[in-house]
Amino acid sequence: MKTPSNSLVVMTELVLPNDTNYLGNLLGGRLMHWVDIAAALSAMRHSGKVCVTASVDQITFDEPIKLGHVVHITSILTRAFKTSMEVYVQVEREDPLNGTRTRTSDAFLTFVAIDQYGKPLPASPLSPETDEEKHRYEEAAMRREIRLRAREAMKARRG
């Protein structure tokens, strides 16, 4: 059975002028794009199939990331359900001139592997190994409940 480390993705990006706003800070949308790509790769490494993003939980930007900083995005599968997979992503900023690293964002995303008709495919189970992986695995069920309730509430609001 596959373990979370089989799905580990580490992505490194240098913040260039085209990635920033007027203040020289990394654009939130650019960071979300990188987060989505890293997380999708984790889901694809686990499933060996084409995956789509079903949802992105709340993502906060705790500290600005500036032009010239290095962004480290680490993503790993936390749990596989019937057809969906939850991925945890951590973002760190590095100042390459002095080597300091600061955690700036965390996020949970949900992916689904699909066939050529866009139909969800069964997800292979995941076997957590470390205490941290086991903790994230246990908590994933609770996060899933919350996001599925939110999905139902949104559907009801749309009518």
Ligand SMILES: CC(C)(COP(=O)(O)OP(=O)(O)OC[C@H]1O[C@@H](n2cnc3c(N)ncnc32)[C@H](O)[C@@H]1OP(=O)(O)O)[C@@H](O)C(=O)NCCC(=O)NCCS
């Ligand atoms: C994600 C998608 C494949 C789900 O298909 P669906 O026909 O709604 O099928 P289901 O309702 O059975 O959902 C499939 C799984 O996704 C999960 N899921 C669906 N919407 C979800 C949401 N908003 N948040 C979390 N999980 C969600 C379901 O719980 C289910 O998981 P499970 O089998 O492990 O219980 C479909 O909605 C889709 O293709 N969406 C567009 C994806 C896309 O284009 N993403 C790029 C961003 S625009």
